[in-house]
Amino acid sequence: MANQDDQFKKVISHAKEYGYVFQSSEIYDGLSAVYDYAQNGVELKKNIRDYWWKAMVQMHENIVGLDAAIFMHPTTWKASGHVDAFNDPLIDNKDSKKRYRADVLIEDYCAKIEAKIDKEVAKAAKRFGDAFNKEEFLSTNGRVVGYQEKIDGILARMGKSLGEENLADVKALIEELEIADPLTGSRNWTDVKQFNLMFGTKLGASADSAMDLYLRPETAQGIFVNFLNVQKTGRMKIPFGIAQTGKAFRNEIVARQFIFRMREFEQMEMQFFVKPGTQKEWYEEWKQTRLKWHLSLGMGADNYRFHDHDKLAHYADAAADIEFKFPFGFKELEGIHSRTDFDLSQHEKHSGKKLQYFDHEENKSYVPYVVETSIGLDRMFLAVFSNSLVEEELENNTTRTVLKLPAVLAPVKAAILPLVKKDGLPEVARKIVEELKWDFNVVYDEKDAVGRRYRRQDANGTPFCITVDHDTLEDNMVTIRHRDTMEQTRVKIEDLHDIIKQEVDVRTWLMKM
């Protein structure tokens, strides 16, 4: 645990030190769970967004984009169920005055039991060696089966109580399990209350005529209310998708995990409209397609897993998360949800407007079913950033800090370095910058010894350093150094463009899907 905490702290401080993420309004001591993206962060975030947009929109003939407003007519949120049901159960500790999500306290309790299972598995794997069969062990070892039954029992009871709004039982469960405040150990809890996560605001000048609005808690509804406009004007045929990226706002009860859980964040969502009855196939298809997108970035297949939901939201007939191994363990990175015809039907009901598709093959109209893929851009940023930050032991017994960002996402693709600040080398380096900057984000750096400049670019995540030396003046060749291997080769200036392009091009990466 201590190790995980240390690693996470390193991620946060590196993000600040290298101009990736700052706390919002830091000079006023910050605003809780709100963050700003700095000079490098804004580029990395944009590159992740572009990588998603290319794969999800431009590479699909039947998916188009949208940029809906953050403000929406308030009835939207009545229809979607957010006004009545977008709640989290909160509980306060009377001694520490700390606030928690009741369901998260219970889930964390279960995670501890799961850790015990993992320990038993590791022990047995060691004992039995090659003959170890994990599946068999999990289903036959008495102690492990007991642990698993306990977890299942707790989660089933919590799911049932939350589903029935029986908050007294959620509290009873916390008390029965003797769950204590993780910070202080106190078990002096208040009752559990529901808390709506939407931020409210007002539209209009005078107090009495002002209209109550919400900041959107998800981008999906902007897509649903535009479904027919897009379908008609784009002459879209089912199955088809509408995608958008944009800000969403949630008044999260507990937000202590850097950009993992923010109050203002960005989503990248795609709603795929399908013929009723085909949603299961599409759901499976999108689960696989989205996983492939993640794997194309080469961050390690072991770092991803699916988590199928047992307890479904009111609108879904199937749902799964793609979980990623963050520094604090496996957590949700993306959700894939089969949302049935819930949203469109609700908007039909509340608006009195038909939101149906006329299917020429079937010769009838119907409300399409929807399969959604929804990923948090900031969470993806954290996944990429935390996974890339490594401390490497070098052969000469020193260490280097290197941010091994997938080159396609790296904010700066190449740094151009004159070996010394004189003898005409800066001029040649500047000329290379002028040429490359048309196609790539590159920087010029002449400060400090070249070794220090290399280290700086390593820590910054720059895939290439290009050094201009005295020989360059004679032979028009430069040294190109690769961040991950530290390998250096001598290449012609005129070949630089193609060498960089090969490594950072979206095509190269997406072809791996």
Ligand code: ATP
């Ligand atoms: P969680 O269970 O972590 O609260 P959720 O299931 O409520 O997430 P969704 O409503 O499915 O999340 O939202 C889709 C995606 O948006 C999530 O997979 C996540 O990547 C991102 N997301 C949701 N809430 C936040 C937040 N507060 N900060 C950053 N990203 C978020």
